[in-house]
Amino acid sequence: MPHIWGVRTTWRTVGDGEFFCPGCGGDRSYLRRIGRHRFALLGIPLLPRGTAGTVVECAACRTCFRTDVLGHPTTTRFSAMLRDAVHTVALAVLAAGKEGIDGSGTALTIELHEVLDPLAPHLAPAGSEDILLQGARIALADGPYTPSEHRTLAAVGRALLLSHEDTERLLAIAARTPS
Structure with missing residues (x-):
């Protein structure tokens, strides 16, 4: 049964670069993304409900990490x-x-x-x-x-x-x- 209402997180890319991915175990490209929680009706995000923070997403394995992962050298x-x-x-x-x-x-x-x-x-x-x-x-x-x-x-x-x-x-x- 489809959800009529709920909270969804929408992501916006604010930067990119190269980092050492702990998930993949190698140098990979990443996207720095900022998330916002939104109240959704019938799957459509409508009203803002706060921030989800900033994450670093590996372009290869799609795993998200805290931004402190960028402090480790490639x-x-x-x-x-x-x-x-x-x-x-x-x-x-x-x-x-x-x-x-x-x-x-x-x-x-x-x-x-x-x-x-x-x-x-x-x-x-x-x-x-x-x-x-x-x-x-x-x-x-x-x-x-x-x-x-x-x-x-x-x-x-x-x-x-x-x-x-x-x-x-x-x-x-x-x-x-x-x-």
């Missing part, structure tokens, strides 16, 4: 962020290994934070640890850590949201491991 963006992080950590450690670099330590810390801060919340703990360990292996290539290298690696650990204890533990493990 796989393409995430790959670029990882590449930049590894390069920046390597350059920072190499620069720290040179004598007389203490004067530019603040600039290195700022650059590390600019590159690592957007990435860190999206990394699993093992990913953060791996980036730190790669930097540690570079620092250890020419012998034990210099004080400047150690400070730089500690800054990397902080930027990657690793605790001081975890950072020191990982640096000690890397120093004991033969290359």
Whole structure:
């Protein structure tokens, strides 16, 4: 039996773009949509009854998500962020290994934070640890850590949201491991 009256939600598209869809598991196009509840008579929406909020709808699987899903990087963006992080950590450690670099330590810390801060919340703990360990292996290539290298690696650990204890533990493990 058809409904004579009820509440329907009508959607209006207000934007689009590309995002990582948790439903599909890949980079997909999306529509940003705003919904309004309307009183409907014989299936025809007539009177406004409030808002339904804003959603992000995947163009592939049609699943709707809260807009905070747009805060996660696409796989393409995430790959670029990882590449930049590894390069920046390597350059920072190499620069720290040179004598007389203490004067530019603040600039290195700022650059590390600019590159690592957007990435860190999206990394699993093992990913953060791996980036730190790669930097540690570079620092250890020419012998034990210099004080400047150690400070730089500690800054990397902080930027990657690793605790001081975890950072020191990982640096000690890397120093004991033969290359």
